[in-house]
Amino acid sequence: MVGIEDIARDIGMSASTVSRALRDLPAVSEKTKEIVRAAADRLGYVRSAAASGLVTGRTMAISLVVPSVSLWFYSQVIEGVDSQLREADYDMALVNLGGVGVERQRAFRRSLLRHRGDAVLALCLDFSDEEREELRQTRLPVIVVGTPVSGLRFVGIDEVAAGAQATQHLIDLGHRDILHITGGAEERLGLSLRVPQGRRWGYEQALKAAGITPNPARVVEGRFSMEYSRTAIDTLIESGETMPTAIFAASDEMAFGAILSLNHHGLDVPGDVSVIGIDDHEMSSSFYLTTLAQRPFDQGVHGAQILLDELCGKPAVRTSRVLPVHLVTRGSTAPVTR
Amino acid sequence: MVGIEDIARDIGMSASTVSRALRDLPAVSEKTKEIVRAAADRLGYVRSAAASGLVTGRTMAISLVVPSVSLWFYSQVIEGVDSQLREADYDMALVNLGGVGVERQRAFRRSLLRHRGDAVLALCLDFSDEEREELRQTRLPVIVVGTPVSGLRFVGIDEVAAGAQATQHLIDLGHRDILHITGGAEERLGLSLRVPQGRRWGYEQALKAAGITPNPARVVEGRFSMEYSRTAIDTLIESGETMPTAIFAASDEMAFGAILSLNHHGLDVPGDVSVIGIDDHEMSSSFYLTTLAQRPFDQGVHGAQILLDELCGKPAVRTSRVLPVHLVTRGSTAPVTR
DNA sequence: GTGAAAGCGCTAACAG
C-alpha cells in the first residue's frame, strides 16, 4: 500500500505538502502540485478514507436509508441521489432496513450511528420516537424524502393534493362512482402509511367537494402491489357487484393490476371503466395509463443537494420542499358513458 | 462523541480491556464484559468505523458495483446481497456506475480504490482491461454476479441453456415460427451484452436442434425495456407481416410489452400467439406469463456469501457458480393452432 | 485477565 509518506520520500518533500497538494489547497505552488500528482499517479496512490476520515471527522459519504430497493419509487430516488453524490464526489452507504422489528433496529443503529455517512437521507420512513432521538443524537444532517416526518425536513409531493387532483380529473369527466385502490398494510416494508392515507384523504375531499358522499365500500386495499391490486379487482368483478365507472389507484403499479384484471374479464379501459394512477412509472406509457406524474428522481436530487450544501457549510435549509405533480393524460380515462 | 476511553474511565478500566470486551475476545472475563457492555450502552457508545478501520485495515463493508438500481434484476440482487451483509454485520457501499464514459471511470476508481469496502461484488458488468487491471491491483476479493467475466469468478445462470430451454418449451408445444425479442443495445447502462447474446444463442441452438432454420428477421430488438418491446411488436403487427405463432422474450419485462401490444391489437395470448419470458418478475403472475424463472435474490446471496467467507479467512472459492433455472408455466403459452 | 505503549495514514495547527 502506497501512502502519502511514500510519495513524500519519492519526491523529496514533506508529507504535509503532499497532503495539501493532493487536496489542491491554495498554499502550494502549482509546480509542486504537478510533481506530487505525477508521483501519486505513478505510484498508484489512493487516499485512505479511514485515515483522512479519522482526522477530519468526515466520511465523504452519505447514508441512504431505504425500506427496500425493489420498488420503483425508491429506485428512482436512489438514482437521483446518486447523480448528485457523484457530482460532489461523495460515496453512498446504502442502509436497507428490510422490514420492521429487531432487524430493522439493528440495521438502523448499525450503519447510521457507526458514522458511515456525514448526513442521512431517509426514504418514506416513519421513524419511531426512539429512532428519531437516536438520529438527533448523531447530530448528522437529516432529510426525509417522500413522507413528512414531524421534526424533520422533507422533500416530496403534497399527497393530499395529488389524490384530490387525480380524483378531480375523473369527476371532471363526469364520473361519480369512483373506486379507490389504496396502498398500505404492507407490513413487510415498514414504510410510512402517510402516503396512502394522504392520497385517500385527497380522494375523499375531492368527492365531497363535488357533492359525492365517499363510500367506504368503494375503497379496496392494493398494498402498493400490482398482483394484490389485480386480485382485488378480480374479486370485485367476480362478486357480481355493480362496477364503478372509474378507478383511482394510489400508484401506477396498482393501476396496472386493475387494468389487467379489467381486460382479463373483457372490460374495456376506458370504455367501461376509466383508470388513473399516481407516479408516471416507466411502464405507464405501455399501459396507456393516465396518471399524476411525480418525479422521484428529482426528489432524490433535491434531497441530496440540500444535504450536500449543508455539508459544504452553506446555511442549512430548514424548510421542507414540496415538489409539483402534473397530470399526464394518456388513454385510460374517458368521459363517463353509464 | 463517546469513545472507548470514556467507557474505560467510567468503569475504571483500561481502554484495551474495553476494546477487547466490546469485540467479545476470549481474553476477558465474562464479568468484565458485562460491565463494559452495560457502560457502552448507557453512554451510547458507537465504534468509529474510521478508527478501527485504520488500524485493522478492514472497513467491514462491501462495495456493490451496479450499472443501475432501477431494473428489476439488479434490485433483486441488491436485496439478496443486503440480506447476507446484514447477517454478517457488514455495511454496503453502493457504487452506481451510471452509464459509460468518463463518469463511469470516475465512479469506478473513486469508491473502489478508495477502499470503501473489503471486497467487491459487481453486477452484470463487462470490465474493460484497464478496469480489470485496477481491480486486480486493489487485491480485493472480487466476484461478478450475472455475467461471466474472463478471469473473475461469477455467480449466475447459464444464459444459453436458459434461452434454449425457453425456446424448447415453445417447440414442444408445436411452434415453429418463433419470434425472439432480444435485449441489448442499451448504451445508457454500459452493461454486459453477454446476457442477451447468450439467450439469443440458446434460442438459435434450440431451433436448429429442432430442424428449424433461424431467421434473422424473426429477431427484434427490445432493449430490455417494456416500452421498447411493446413498440417493436406494434410495428410488427402494423406492418401486416405474417405473425409468428409464438414469442420468446429475453426478459419478462419485454414479454409484458409484447403481451400488451398483442392484446391492444385484439390478438389473444396464448390463443393467437404464445409468449414466454425469462426472469419470473414479480409482475409476471399478473400477466399470467409463462417464464423461465431465475432467482436474482439468490444470486446476490451466493455472491455475497462467497465474499464474506473469504473475508473470514475461509479458503477462497475459485470456481464460478451456475444456478439453476426452472420453467414456471402460467397461461401465456399453449399448443400451436395455426 | 488486564494495562501501557506504540502506531494505523492522514490532517491541522504552528513555525519558519
Add this chain to the structure above:
DNA sequence: CTGTTAGCGCTTTCAC
C-alpha cells in the same frame, strides 16, 4: 510556500 509536531479513536504487541 514548505516542514514539524501532534494527534484523530481504535487495535495490538508486549509486559505484568
